[in-house]
Amino acid sequence: MKPKYCIINGVQLDIDKAGIGVNDLALQRGYGIFDFFKIIDNKPVFVQFHLDRFYRSASGMHLTVKYSREELISQVLQLVAANDLPVSGVKLTLTGGYSSDGFTLGEPNLIITQSALPSYRDINGNGISIITWEHQRQMPEVKTIDYLMAVYLQPVLKERNAQDVLYHNNGLLSECPRSNIFIVNRNGQVLTPANNVLAGITRGRILELQTDIDIRPADITLEDLDNAAEVFITSSTKNILPVTRINNRVIGDGQPGFITQRLAGLLVEQIHLSTKGS
Amino acid sequence: MKPKYCIINGVQLDIDKAGIGVNDLALQRGYGIFDFFKIIDNKPVFVQFHLDRFYRSASGMHLTVKYSREELISQVLQLVAANDLPVSGVKLTLTGGYSSDGFTLGEPNLIITQSALPSYRDINGNGISIITWEHQRQMPEVKTIDYLMAVYLQPVLKERNAQDVLYHNNGLLSECPRSNIFIVNRNGQVLTPANNVLAGITRGRILELQTDIDIRPADITLEDLDNAAEVFITSSTKNILPVTRINNRVIGDGQPGFITQRLAGLLVEQIHLSTKGS
Helix, strand or coil: CCCCEEEECCEEEECCCCEEECCEHHHHHCCEEEEEEEEECCEECCHHHHHHHHHHHHHHCCCCCCCCHHHHHHHHHHHHHHHCCCCEEEEEEEECCECCCCCCCCCCCEEEEEEECCCCHHHHCCCEEEEEEECCCCCCCCCECCCHHHHHCHHHHHHCCCCEEEEEECCEECCECCEEEEEECCCCCEEEECCCCCCCHHHHHHHCCCCCCCEEEECCEHHHHHCCCEEEEEECCCEEEEEEEECCEECCCCCCCHHHHHHHHHHHHHHHHHHCCC | CCCCEEEECCEEEECCCCEEECCEHHHHHCCEEEEEEEEECCEECCHHHHHHHHHHHHHHCCCCCCCCHHHHHHHHHHHHHHHCCCCEEEEEEEECCECCCCCCCCCCCEEEEEEECCCCHHHHCCCEEEEEEECCCCCCCCCECCCHHHHHCHHHHHHCCCCEEEEEECCEECEECCEEEEEECCCCCEEEECCCCCCCHHHHHHHCCCCCCCEEEECCEHHHHHCCCEEEEEECCCEEEEEEEECCEECCCCCCCHHHHHHHHHHHHHHHHHHCCC
């Protein structure tokens, strides 16, 4: 289930032969942005929200996207048709471009890749285990390619038998490297960190759900986390994934909570509607 | 004065045709390390110190260098001979490698590039102007490719008519993105930030100079900077570069200071000895 093709600057290429020159600022200086969305039945999920954020990230980093929204979608659909991976992920990466002096921005390179999706079902049943780590991502509101700390921490996660890490700074929770965090407090309120986080598309969809559940952004402390009745993380690939252990302490009764499950069902409904184009 | 060749994983390639596959973790996740040293008369300067740091950075980031020190030097000399740029810079970049899942480390790619050096002489005469900025690089002791904030701040520097930016955090100075900072205080002591900075090779050579001048690492506050008699920055390309304006405030009499000039002379002597192989 390996994709055969990618698209670089509008040109479809065999992925094993496609490359980016060594002077690109993504390689040289870690400078670039991206976005990532799911493909279900060959159709992109919540693609307009992802493109909104993609253009916003580019602009926030002084990078220009030389394609319109329609051109981007057309390239994505071309790649999806070529690769034949009906359930997968598509990544748009925009780099700092080739730089004459190794520092000044060049003309951005746009890379579109597709990948098979990891299955989270096996761990979804009982929820995952996470650890907490003091760190604040630089430029948290922008979806930059900076995952230095996240990749660096992989061995630590293995060592502690955890599946993800939750960053906190000055006593406040922010986010996991590739997902947003939500807690359900003892009053049944559903809270997600309000500041210094990436505006996750799944997070956004949950905040806008029409339901009697009280869902809102808020400042959340480590103590709030300790007292949470339920905890879950969200992302485009994971949807809603229950967290049942934090730093090896069991949350609630160690099983995915009732509100988490209700929200997971509502979210899946929204995803279904998104791919039906309604 | 453009280099014609680079070396990727031991193979010399035409730089316009050389590329790195789109799944490399440097491109995808900003994950990689590098080192950079000057070439004078086709000879690398302080190369053993740079290689020490290169292997240390790699190891600190769980990356393996599959070449010995001798093999690396041999590849560097091969590239230098091929490109014919007697005064230049050489960069060794080690990436996170091709990743099967876009996150887990692969086998690192080693890229060796050479570039013409910018001339700092024109601005050296009167010293440069810098601004201060609150920021702390992640993993400061490792020479990672993370220059996200530095590249991002380029327009701010232009706007404020400054040539560089000095990071500080919790009231303490750390470093500029590509150089270390030194101040000369009113007692004639030469101080450079002790913690949360990259161990610059030029910084190290200055700290080890045999001289009657008192030179030492220390915690330096923004107030110490305000009261400094002289300020300069150091790097492999810039050697010692006087700073005569900070946030548009003139340092001393606005001219490169006497101790700065003495140290600059002593440093040039050490560089000369280094390329002579003694």
